[in-house]
Amino acid sequence: MSNWLTVLPPILAIIVVFWRKEVILALFVALASSEILLLSQVGVTYYTPLSGLISTLERIVGVFSSAGNTRILIFSLLVGALLAFMRASGGVTALVTKLINGGIANSPRKVGLLSFFTGVVVFIESNLSVLTAGILSRGLFDKFNMSRARLAYIIDSTSAPICILILLNGWGAYILALLGNYELPESSVSTLIGTIPLNFYAIIALVLVLYTVISGKTYGTLAEAERNPQATLAHTEIEQPATKARYMLLPLMTMVFSMVGFMFWTGNGELTSGDGSKSVLYATSLACLVSYVLMRTSGQYRHKQLIDIGFKGMGELLPLVTIVLLSLALGTSLKALGTGNFIAGLVADSLPLFIVPAMLFLAGSLISFSTGTSWGTFAILIPIGMPLVVNLGLPPELILAAILGGGVFGDHCSPISDTTAVSSIASGCDLLEHVRTQLPYALVGGVLTFIAYIVAGLVMI
Template identity: 45%
Template sequence: MQDSALSLLPPFVAILIAVWRRNALMALLVGVLLSHLMVANWQPLSGASGAISGFADVFSSTGNVYIICFSLLIGAMVKLLSEAGAVNGFIEHLAKLKLVKTKRQASMLPTLIGSSIFTDTNLSMFTAGMASQQLFDRHKLSRARLAYLLDSTCAPISILFLINGWGAYVLGLLDGFSFDDPVSVLIGTIGYNFYAIIAVALAYYTAYSGKAFGPLASATSLVNTPNESGDTKIGPARVMWVPLIALLAITLTLLFITGDGDMRRGSGSFSVFWAIVSSCVLVIGMISYYRLLSVQAMAKIFVNGLWYMAPVVMILVLSFAFGDVIKALGTGTYVSELMQVEVPLFLIAPIIFLVAAVMAFATGTSWGTFAILIPIAVPIAMQTGLPVSFLVAAVLGGGIFGDHSSPISDTTVVASIASGCDHYEHVKTQLPYALFGAMLTIVIYILIGLSF
């Protein structure tokens, strides 16, 4: 059963359920259970026991625990910054600077903010959107344009500047392959992640030039002012940007230290964990210093932030467990041998990109896509001699494209809300740009594949 055509069944079933039910959690859970049932030669009790052991093994890895804790704590930190008024304070500070006087400057503002706050996609979208809405109205720029700029910077930037939950998650998936320097593999994906690079480049071109194509060129969105929550608390802007800078600086420093002077060989999971712990302590300390929240309020918000990230953590655990059992089944090895014989080398990356794109588009999430396809892409790279970073980047780029284009994606929905744009109009006006970026990416992948 191992290293045979049957080893394709769990990922195939997982993909089918993900597309059919649009539920990554259900897809991964069924994939894990089916995989362990197959490993146990279809013995139900042994399969169930293996699945339980598989979940327990996820927590036996210190690296996995670090990454899970990072994901929980980033949610708590974002909630604290929002409830303490630090986000509102940052927005007010930008308004007081009065740096925006032209249409070009108005368009560049959300693009720059979206590129700068790469620790959390939703935080960057809401911050950039709230800071830009009135400016776009004043300069007669459509909210659809704002939504496009938010969605085309915040999400792609998160997969390029990987000092965030995305990077920690992908690093956890790579750690299971016992690379000497998984951080180097992760960093290597940046240069090959052409879809994300093209998406950001198109956003900057649109913002700077003022030119738009397709439905976006004629978009005249009505101004839909988001409902006010009644929370107008304004905190010092530094309460937001100091911890975010600290998160970046501490992560890089720890990567340097744990890698003995070579960041590529540093412990990514250790570094991001202690960086987020330090940043959370700094946020709590600054909120206490400025008396923005009581101790009881901070405790409640902190716990709410942890619960807010619970679905993400469930996907993390299922992803790690699925990746482990897929390797035990030899699915990646079988697919890599099959593709080596049946598929021309130059088409492997485009195919992986397209499969990831379809999965993420249908499910509205890229994380489940990464969990299913990275354990397959890595063995393919090892068998064919293609760079591991190249094929992993194809998975990441395809996932981002599908997530970026899907009307049921959380990032698409958040971009619509943060900009005050009609959701359908945002999807309609952004899709031509996303499709153009995807087609260009496929062409580039084919040209690179021909060079090997």
């Protein structure tokens, strides 16, 4: 089906996310419409809404026919259990206390650097990154009369950019799963690694954070907040019982180091040839086991309590797992429909190729802003962008980097982003105050990035 109807599913997805601001509904509507179009494509002349629904459900079930896809879904659930174990054990609070009592932060600059580098080190998961850095630093920010809005900006603008640059985490595994359906010039892992120097928004965002921390200067709405730090405080505070720092450190270190080890192992000694979905699943499972054993042997938790904690954590991530499931199904369906091929033809005939990366960055920004999720944005745009690479010979690293950067930028600007909300909670900053003070910095980074992709398109295409 090489006609305009093939672009209807992604258009419907974009309309729904702007209208309802709900990515799960948008992905389901797009998937259902794609399956109905596929029924007509294969010659089914008579079908009912029920047949379209059945085809949609079978497409979702078909996701599990891929071992890699199934690993990603299981990993997404296990991350919820791991985070729940870390919270319940009090390991995060204990680590905070240890660092503070050690005299590591004794000036505003050192406090800011501590927040930044904590977010860098905890690159495994964006929410874990902001929770750790926020809880670690907010008391110190109060001591040096720095606003909670500044803390919220630092941890929010560090977490996602770091996660998308240091890809030994769920972000990398998820993107690898989305890339698995396309025959790219290089391996999916090599392509993903190649996006690192081209992910201009993530790099610019981190540079802006470092400038703010080192110089101590703030601008615009954030400068206003600095003049009245108490006004940025939220009404609630996060309290966790302190136990031992090892309850957080050991599982986290297990996950980081074992993930690297499993990448080497599954790649027969080559890191870039490693299997991302296997490595991240094995490492997360091992980290969960370590966390379980630590808490069980402490004598404070029974087996049933730990199981309940783990499943509660999994339940918190069910919306994310649903997004992953629908996005994988939609990517397969759109590939069968030929959406990417048709759009590639339109781009080749009507748009200068050099501007394609900038336009994909812009599209990703709009979708991510409207939905509050970068992962859902990747699910919509990667099935569109990768066929452009295959059919038009565009640089895969540049196209993918533009999509990833757009997803992160829109997420930074969005008041309905989960990372925005968690950053506010972790820092103890009012949500709307955080959105208002971070937006100017994100917009500056977004404009510079758009220009950078135009220049990169002129140079590389």
